[in-house]
Amino acid sequence: MPKATVKVPTPLRPLAGGASELSLEGSTVGGVIRTLADANPGLKRHLFTTEGRLRNFVTVYLNDEDIRYLERESTPVKDGDVVSIVPAVAGGSPASVRTPHREAKVRDVAPPADEPFSRDELRRYSRHLLLPEVGLAGQKRLRQSKVLLVGAGGLGAPAALYLAAAGVGELGVVDFDAVELSNLQRQVLYTTPDVGRPKLTAAKERIEALNPGTRVVAYEERFTSENALEILAPYDVVVDGTDNFPTRYLVNDASVLLGKPNVYGSIYRFEGQVSVFDAKRGPCYRCLYSEPPPPDLVPSCAEAGVLGVLPGVVGVLQATETLKLLLGRGDPLIGRLLLYDALAMSFRELKLRKNPSCVICSANPTQKGLIDYPAFCGVPSPDAAPSASTVPEVEPEELRAELDSNEPPFLVDVREPEEWAIARLPGAHLIPKGELAERVDELTGASRLVLYCRSGRRSSEATRLLLDLGFSHVRTLHGGINAWAQRVDPSLPQY
Ligand SMILES: [Zn+2]
DSSP states (O other), rough: OEEEEOOOOGGGGGGTTTTTTTEESSSSSHHHHHHHHHHHHHHHHHHTTTSSOOTEEEEEEEEEEGGTTTTTGGGBBOOTTTTEEOOOOOSSSSSSOOOOOHHHHHSSOOEEEEEEEHHHHHHTHHHHHHSSSTHHHHHHHTTTTTTEOOOOOOTTTHHHHHHHHHOSSEEEEEEEOOOOGTTTTTOOOOOOGGSSSSSHHHHHHHHHHHOTTSSEEEOOOOOOTTTTTHTTTTTTTTEESSSSSSHHHHHHHHHHTTTOEEEEEEETEEEEEEEOOOOSSSOOHHHOOOSSOOOGOOTTTTTTOOOTHHHHHHHHHHHHHHHHHHOOOOOOTTTTTEEEEEETEEEEEOOOOOTOOTTSSSOOOOOSSSOOOOSSSSSOOOGGGOGGSSSSSEEEEHHHHHHHSSSSOOOEEOOOOHHHHHHOOOTTEEEGGGTGGGGGGTTTTOOEEEEEEEHHHHHHHHHHHHHTOOOSSSEEETHHHHHHHHHTOOOOOOO
């Protein structure tokens, strides 16, 4: 007889001996479910009516298909198939399926050795205390836990709010930015009056207002090879909410060297990735990508938009993994890379394997310390050596005067059409940087060229390209259209 894996949903697990999945025999889906019910009498009335039919609020899937669209209970089962029971869930309220076994377990939890929870704390955390998987003991573990958030941006903001709400005792936060208006589309930790304030000042106020029981330790500095180990050492878990590769590698390497789990999250436009890198139990980030990509293959963060809610989803997934690690509950995303696609609204999972010759987490690592890579996305650094200084520049005021003269230069906007739609210089010609090499013919008639982008970075690279192609009179607008808007034409929006 074929054997199928039966996935038992959380509310029914107490009635199935706590198992999340079981391997059971049966030639049809109905047969497999009946085997399950026969072995666990408490389940029977939840799954079947007195007439012996599957209850209509119990949905059963065979692999990824609802059996109602197959042959229902008579759907044949092959060896290795997965049968999932998906019960209707009202949401919000505590689990309705309770058993003496679970209740006894909650009562068995030893009272906290030190400081008991106050009446207010018991009320604040009551929805956690009702969960057998958290309870008083778990809540106390959270209160004693320390989590380091590297980055208080799109990912760090929701993670910080939920970790504080959950009662994590200490949140260390590393960030040195000020709040910008364009952050508010996704960085829900900040409010409109916070614009211009240091992120950490605003974050500390907001987190402590949410939960005075959470201490916030602010590290208002760049995370570097100099300070990474010292900052991370006191923490139980690190949440990687950075927006750039150099910091990601530092977070990974410091976590491996100190033996701390690293809850990784990243976002790009409509897609997110989440994993847990814990070199003691699985792969690290370098097992996946041993080196950062070269700077010229990385899209600049400023060029890449992001759906505002996306970091919310990914940051909350990171907070979930963090709480599971702190509580020692559930299956962490170790060795698994979760891919989230907001447009398709799909989650996929890829297996991640530990690289036996990983440079940092293998038995014989070749890398024994931390490495500072030059910054090339999001965080400017003196080491980044942008080509800007090596190409001719024009200041916004000079360009204004030249455009007003009898021989104005030919203006080329190398941004994307979406940016062109926000603001542009009068008389400019749009050629996105990626199309420039193919469209140089459009420029051969011009005697003098000025290229511009948002902040001057892309147009510097484009200027370098044109100089290399043999154009002689090419300059880049220093500071881009944003500098022009600041210094020449305040009526233009900055973005
Ligand atoms: Zn590794």
